[in-house]
Amino acid sequence: xxxxxxxxxxETDEEGYLVNLSEWSESLAEQMAAxxxxxxxxxxxxxxxxxQKYYQDYQVAPAVRVLTKTVGKKLGEDKGNxxxxxxxxxxxxxxxxxxxxxxxxxxxxx
Numbered sequence: 001x002x003x004x005x006x007x008x009x010x011e012t013d014e015e016g017y018l019v020n021l022s023e024w025s026e027s028l029a030e031q032m033a034a035x036x037x038x039x040x041x042x043x044x045x046x047x048x049x050x051x052q053k054y055y056q057d058y059q060v061a062p063a064v065r066v067l068t069k070t071v072g073k074k075l076g077e078d079k080g081n082x083x084x085x086x087x088x089x090x091x092x093x094x095x096x097x098x099x100x101x102x103x104x105x106x107x108x109x110x
Contacts, residue, residue: 024102
């Protein structure tokens with residue numbers, strides 16, 4: 001599958017995850033989110049940036065429990081909980097946020 005942003009095409013897998021992670025950009029993330037009916041806010045970007053740092057450190061996309069814990073450590077308990085993350089990413093915090101962050105689908109997500 002392909003997604004087009006600013007006149008350039010990017011290859012995605014059948015679920016919309018970027019195939020070549022090095023091609024990720026903020027405008028690509030915004031387009032992916034827009035296709036899901038989401039406008040990325042600073043709160044979304046906080047989580048996306050945490051995910052990208054996590055992936056850089058561990059070379060794996062975290063499952064939702066690990067994501068929740070990591071966000072809680074970085075941003076506090078008010079943001080490090082499932083309800084907050086599901087409000088930002090209603091399609092599943094780990095699954096949807098990883099997609100927008102240009103990462104592979106987290107292991108264990110259906």
